[in-house]
Amino acid sequence: MKKLLCLLLFLLCLAGCQPMDEGDPDSYEIPADEYHWAEVGATILLPEGTMEHCDVHMAESGALWFDFHDGGDTAFWLEAWEKGAEEPLEEQLGVFTLGETDTHIIQVMTSTCGTLNNEKIRPLWEEMRAKAAEMTEENIVLTK
Secondary structure, eight states: OHHHHHHHHHHHHHHHTSOOOOOOGGGSOOOOOEEEEGGGTEEEEOOTTHHHHEEEEEOTTSOEEEEETTTOOEEEEEEEEETTTOOOOOOBTTEEEEEEOSSEEEEEEEOOOSOOSOGGGHHHHHHHHHHHHTOOGGGEEEOO
16 A cells, blocks of 8 residues: 555656647637727737737728727827828928838827926836837738
């Protein structure tokens, strides 16, 4: 009986020392900072932290507004101008062309407002504006 108990204990120890099966790392859901913008045929790779801190709202014009959960202040927004139908805004402070798809020109606009509804988020607001200003055409992934 003592030998059986020792054998059982040994097997239990062996079972506990087996490497953990972590599965396929590609199968895990990783929260992505991206927006699938079907109307323009693209996925926009957003600045890190956008979806964690912001809600997405589509304006009547079709622009995408990224507003902070806490206070509703706008971090930045994206506008898609249909080629040939409308002219994009002139590039200026806070407005620049991100790139284009087959049908649209996409611009990024950052708020230059000096007053926030929630002043406590000012450092985050400034960080998100800076990240949005660093976006390039590589942030546009064409979709079908």
